[in-house]
Structures are given as C-alpha cells and as structure tokens.
Amino acid sequence: MILVVLGNAALILIMWARHGQFPHLTNPASVMIALGQLSALLGTYSALVQVVLMSRSPWVDGLFEIDRIAGWHRWLGFATVNLIVAHVILTTAGYALADGRSIAAQTSVFLTSYPFMLMAYVGAALFVLIAVVSVRAARRRLSHESWHLVHFLVYLAIALSFAHQLAAGTDFVHDSLALGYWVSLYAVATALVVAFRIVAPARMAARHRLRVDAIVEEASDVISIYIKGRALAELPVRAGQFFKFRFLAGGLWWQVHPFSLSAAPNGEYLRITVKEVGDFTRSLHRLRPGTRVVLEGPFGVFTAVRRRRPRALLIAGGIGVTPLRALIEEMPQRKNSITLLYRASSWEDVVFKAELDQLVAARGGVVHYIVGRRGHEVGIHPLAPRFLIAAAPDLRERDVFICGPREMVDTVMSSLRALKVPAGQVHVERFAFLT
Ligand SMILES: Cc1cc2nc3c(=O)[nH]c(=O)nc-3n(C[C@H](O)[C@H](O)[C@H](O)COP(=O)(O)OP(=O)(O)OC[C@H]3O[C@@H](n4cnc5c(N)ncnc54)[C@H](O)[C@@H]3O)c2cc1C
Known part of the structure; x- marks a missing residue:
C-alpha cells in the first residue's frame, strides 16, 4: 500500500518533468510557474490519497491501526492545503511577473479568461477553511457533527478543482496519456468511496x-x-x-x-x-x-489478531473501557493472562464492574481501578512508568492494549516508551475525531 502511494507520487514527478519543465527554469517567473504546477499536482494527489485513506476500504482499514491512519490523514491534510495554497500563490505571482501585471490584475485575468477558474478558487478556499477548523484548538470547540460536515466539504473542494485541471493544466491539455492516468486516479478514489461508504452500508442494512x-x-x-x-x-x-x-x-x-x-x-x-x-x-x-x-x-485492527504475547496488560480510560471489555472475552482463560488498569474520574463513572471482575477473574487476572479526578494525584500521574511496572512487573513480555481519550493515551504511550516496551506489542485505540 505504502509502495503504491510512493510509486504514484514518483510517476507524477516524472510526468511533470516529462512535460519539459527543466529547460524553462531560466528566470524567476518560469521557476514560480513550474513549481506552482508541481505543487498543484502533488497537492491534488495528496488530497486523493486522503480520500482513499478515509474510504473505509478494508484494504486500508484492515492493514493499519485507525490511530496511524488518522495520523497520516492529519499530516497529509495540512500538506495538501499548504501545497494548494502554494500553487495559487506561485502560479499567480509567476504569470504576473512574466506578463508585467499586478497580482490583482493577474487574478482577474485568470477568473475571466480561463475556464472553470472560479470553481477552482472556491475549492482552494474550502481547503483553507477545512485546515482552519482542523487545528486542534478549533476542533475541540466543534461538535462531532459540525466536524463531520466540514470534512464532507473536502469532496466538494476536490470536485470543484477537477475541471480547471483538465481545461488549463499544462500537464494534461496536450498529453492524453497523462490525462488518462490523472482521471484514473480520481476514478479509483471515487469508486472506493462509493463502494465502501455508500454501497456496503446499504447492503449490510438490507441483509441484516x-x-x-x-x-x-x-x-x-x-x-x-x-x-x-x-x-x-x-x-x-x-x-x-x-x-x-x-x-x-x-x-x-x-x-x-x-x-x-x-x-x-x-x-x-x-x-x-x-x-x-x-x-x-x-x-x-x-x-x-x-x-x-x-x-x-x-x-479497526484493535483486535486479538494483533496479539504477539500470551499475556496482556489492558489500560482503559473512562468510557474507553468498551472495546477492552469486549476484547477480554476473546482472551485465553490462562492463569495471569490479563491485567486490567481502569482509569475513571469517579466510582459513578466505572461501568461494567461486575462483568469485568468476573471476566478477568475467570482468566486468573487482576483489575486495578484507578479512580480520582485528573490533577488530584499530588504531582504523580497514576499511569506513570513506575505504576505501570508495579501493576505488571513482566510488562515487557506482554501485549499492551490501550483505549481512552487522546491525552490519557499519550501519557501511557510515553510511559511505555520510557519502559522500553517493544512498539509492536503496543496496540492503541483513541476515541478521537474521525472523518
Ligand atoms: C473509534 C471510536 C470509538 C468510539 N467508541 C465509543 C464508545 O464505545 N462509547 C462512547 O461513549 N463513545 C465512543 N466514542 C466517542 C463517540 O463517538 C463520541 O463521544 C460521540 O460521537 C459524541 O457525539 P455527541 O454529538 O454526543 O457529542 P458532541 O456534541 O459531538 O461533542 C461533545 C464534546 O465532546 C467532544 N468530542 C466529541 N466526540 C469527540 C471525539 N470523537 N474526539 C474528541 N472529542 C470529541 C467535542 O469536541 C465536544 O466538546 C468513540 C469514538 C471513536 C473515534
């Protein structure tokens, strides 16, 4: 999968170079225009890769932890917006310099003389809007639904910029091979979204x-x-x-x-x-x-299939106990096979206590309830390395499954790194925003 993504990025670079960019790089204007084209190609490609990452295709979701996919999505998201903004700035400035116009006059020429350009500008503006609301501080103030709706604008932004690429993109106007390749990238991304975000849920609803x-x-x-x-x-x-x-x-x-x-x-x-x-x-x-x-x-791949060790340490934060509660049922009934740390703000927030005690006891394990408000533990975090090792002295010999809010997961991850628990044994689910 990673090779396919990198291979296509290399093909795009070759396509850009094949269209004779290098001989023209003789003055600032043509350098800006060429780099503007390159950033458009890579920015659009990065947007399409994200659509594929978020298509819910089993070929993606079955391979990588949701956390990892979300990390790539975030990184690529900001890269996409930076590249698209760079494309607008470099192309406008490059043509303005070449033709001796002001930036405003050049923008007006683009809007009035080139086909589908207004749509492309609206698409670029939508990308910037999505980046602004994706900044962590802004995201915290949004409801899940508003976040979701804003993210749907990505599809609109990608669609709006498509026509101007074909009509005005120098890479496609005179090269039908490049055009076919570019359209096929869009077709693959669209097919995956339709298949796995629309058709599959409809079929499942009808079947079950x-x-x-x-x-x-x-x-x-x-x-x-x-x-x-x-x-x-x-x-x-x-x-x-x-x-x-x-x-x-x-x-x-x-x-x-x-x-x-x-x-x-x-x-x-x-x-x-x-x-x-x-x-x-x-x-x-x-x-x-x-x-x-x-x-x-x-x-998600937060399942027992990922296990590498016979014993496991499970760490739950608040309602993040839900998938762990389910996972315990799939753990072997072998002595000392499970230790569960369950972090909650108060005893009223602890759910499934009877079920957990019984399921873990049946596996010869132990549950540690760590109850108390965040910040009330005089200076020492209850998920700090020394507490984890006290709860499971053979920690490095265990798989560690962690689920909870982002901050708690980050704390546990840094404790596990300090304790040198092999990364391949650490399995994470964050109850974080998904698109
Ligand atoms: C993979 C995954 C599995 C989940 N499983 C469970 C589960 O088993 N049980 C459960 O109770 N919840 C679970 N959640 C969280 C659940 O999806 C959200 O709590 C729910 O969507 C919130 O919707 P809402 O409209 O009630 O709250 P909103 O009005 O959307 O949000 C209320 C507040 O919570 C914050 N918030 C809401 N959702 C999230 C989020 N996903 N990430 C960060 N902050 C958020 C918002 O910023 C806001 O401040 C899971 C989330 C993920 C990503």
Missing part, C-alpha cells in the same frame, strides 16, 4: 435488518444499546472493532457516530455502550426498541 432491541442504563450518564437483526453471525466483526452508527429515528437519522462494541460478537446481538458527552449521545436515551439501525464498518 438491524433494530434496537433494548436500552439498559449502566450509570447515570451511560447506556448500553442492544441491537438485534438477521444472520448476525455472518457479520465479519471481531471484539475490539467499532462501527459507525446511524439510528433511523426523528432528529437522529442524518448523523453518524463511531462506537466500539462493548461485548464480543455472539451471533445473537451487538452491544454498544455510550457515554453522554453532547447532543447526539444525550438523545440516544430517547431511542425506542424497534428503531432501525444502519452500520458502516466494522473498522
């Missing part, structure tokens, strides 16, 4: 006819939703994975949110356990049995 069966209160702000349907045993899902859920009820049907299974798949029902943090999760309390459910997924 999922409905809410029951809602059970686990804590004052946490509920479990039991979902039943046809042929559930055929769903190719494993403990530790998550789906994106759409509940077909008034006011909810247009939203889709990710939730991990909180019980291992058993062919009879799916269970998710949801903590109230905002509008959507609050309104799930009002769901009625019988409500139709549409799923996208399953996603």
Whole structure:
C-alpha cells in the first residue's frame, strides 16, 4: 500500500518533468510557474490519497491501526492545503511577473479568461477553511457533527478543482496519456468511496435488518444499546472493532457516530455502550426498541489478531473501557493472562464492574481501578512508568492494549516508551475525531 502511494507520487514527478519543465527554469517567473504546477499536482494527489485513506476500504482499514491512519490523514491534510495554497500563490505571482501585471490584475485575468477558474478558487478556499477548523484548538470547540460536515466539504473542494485541471493544466491539455492516468486516479478514489461508504452500508442494512432491541442504563450518564437483526453471525466483526452508527429515528437519522462494541460478537446481538458527552449521545436515551439501525464498518485492527504475547496488560480510560471489555472475552482463560488498569474520574463513572471482575477473574487476572479526578494525584500521574511496572512487573513480555481519550493515551504511550516496551506489542485505540 505504502509502495503504491510512493510509486504514484514518483510517476507524477516524472510526468511533470516529462512535460519539459527543466529547460524553462531560466528566470524567476518560469521557476514560480513550474513549481506552482508541481505543487498543484502533488497537492491534488495528496488530497486523493486522503480520500482513499478515509474510504473505509478494508484494504486500508484492515492493514493499519485507525490511530496511524488518522495520523497520516492529519499530516497529509495540512500538506495538501499548504501545497494548494502554494500553487495559487506561485502560479499567480509567476504569470504576473512574466506578463508585467499586478497580482490583482493577474487574478482577474485568470477568473475571466480561463475556464472553470472560479470553481477552482472556491475549492482552494474550502481547503483553507477545512485546515482552519482542523487545528486542534478549533476542533475541540466543534461538535462531532459540525466536524463531520466540514470534512464532507473536502469532496466538494476536490470536485470543484477537477475541471480547471483538465481545461488549463499544462500537464494534461496536450498529453492524453497523462490525462488518462490523472482521471484514473480520481476514478479509483471515487469508486472506493462509493463502494465502501455508500454501497456496503446499504447492503449490510438490507441483509441484516438491524433494530434496537433494548436500552439498559449502566450509570447515570451511560447506556448500553442492544441491537438485534438477521444472520448476525455472518457479520465479519471481531471484539475490539467499532462501527459507525446511524439510528433511523426523528432528529437522529442524518448523523453518524463511531462506537466500539462493548461485548464480543455472539451471533445473537451487538452491544454498544455510550457515554453522554453532547447532543447526539444525550438523545440516544430517547431511542425506542424497534428503531432501525444502519452500520458502516466494522473498522479497526484493535483486535486479538494483533496479539504477539500470551499475556496482556489492558489500560482503559473512562468510557474507553468498551472495546477492552469486549476484547477480554476473546482472551485465553490462562492463569495471569490479563491485567486490567481502569482509569475513571469517579466510582459513578466505572461501568461494567461486575462483568469485568468476573471476566478477568475467570482468566486468573487482576483489575486495578484507578479512580480520582485528573490533577488530584499530588504531582504523580497514576499511569506513570513506575505504576505501570508495579501493576505488571513482566510488562515487557506482554501485549499492551490501550483505549481512552487522546491525552490519557499519550501519557501511557510515553510511559511505555520510557519502559522500553517493544512498539509492536503496543496496540492503541483513541476515541478521537474521525472523518
Ligand atoms: C473509534 C471510536 C470509538 C468510539 N467508541 C465509543 C464508545 O464505545 N462509547 C462512547 O461513549 N463513545 C465512543 N466514542 C466517542 C463517540 O463517538 C463520541 O463521544 C460521540 O460521537 C459524541 O457525539 P455527541 O454529538 O454526543 O457529542 P458532541 O456534541 O459531538 O461533542 C461533545 C464534546 O465532546 C467532544 N468530542 C466529541 N466526540 C469527540 C471525539 N470523537 N474526539 C474528541 N472529542 C470529541 C467535542 O469536541 C465536544 O466538546 C468513540 C469514538 C471513536 C473515534
């Protein structure tokens, strides 16, 4: 997969060079124009790679941890916007310099004399908007839904810039081979999105006819939703994975949110356990049995398939216990095979206590509940290296599965690095924003 991505980037560089850029690099204007073209090609390619990364294709999601995909997505996202902004600036400045015009006059020439240019400018502006809301500080203030909606604008931005590339892009106007290659990159990205974000969920809905069966209160702000349907045993899902859920009820049907299974798949029902943090999760309390459910997924490689060692240390933060609770069911019933550290702000926030105690005891393991508000632990973080090693002295010989909010996961990861736990034994799920 990585080789395919890098191979195509190399092809694009060759295509750019083949179109005779080097002999023209004799003055500042032509250097700017050539670099403007290159940044357009690479920026658009990077946007298409992101569409593929987020297409929910099993060829991507089955290979990499969601965390890693999200990291690449973030990095490539900012690279895309920088390259597209560079394209606009370099191309405008290059032509303005070559033709002796002001930047404003050159922009006006582009808009009035070149086809589809207004659409392209709107596309570039949308990319900048998406980058602005993706900056971490801005993102924290957004609801999941607003974040999701803004991200959908990426498809619009990519579509808006497509026509001007074909009509005005010097790489494509006179080279039908390059044109065919470029269009095929768009076609592959579009096909993956349609297949895995639209067709697959529709087929799954028709096949399994999922409905809410029951809602059970686990804590004052946490509920479990039991979902039943046809042929559930055929769903190719494993403990530790998550789906994106759409509940077909008034006011909810247009939203889709990710939730991990909180019980291992058993062919009879799916269970998710949801903590109230905002509008959507609050309104799930009002769901009625019988409500139709549409799923996208399953996603993620946070599963027992990743295990390398016979024993495991599981570390949960708050509601991040859900996939770990499911995973424990798939762990072997062997003495001392599991240690679970469960971090929660208060005892009211601890869910599944009875289930966890019983499942872990059945595997000869131990659960450590670390309860208390963040910052109340006089100077020492309860997930600092010395506490982890005290809880599991054979830590380096264990797989470590971590799930929780971003900050907690970051703390645990730095403790594990300090303890020199091999990276291949560390498996992470962050309950972080996904597109
Ligand atoms: C892979 C994955 C699995 C998940 N599994 C579970 C689960 O099993 N149980 C569960 O209760 N939750 C789970 N979540 C989190 C859940 O998806 C969000 O809490 C939910 O979408 C919030 O929707 P809302 O409209 O109620 O809240 P919003 O109004 O969207 O958000 C309320 C507040 O929480 C913040 N917030 C919301 N969602 C996120 C997020 N994903 N990342 C960072 N900050 C966020 C917002 O910035 C806002 O401040 C999971 C998330 C991911 C990515």
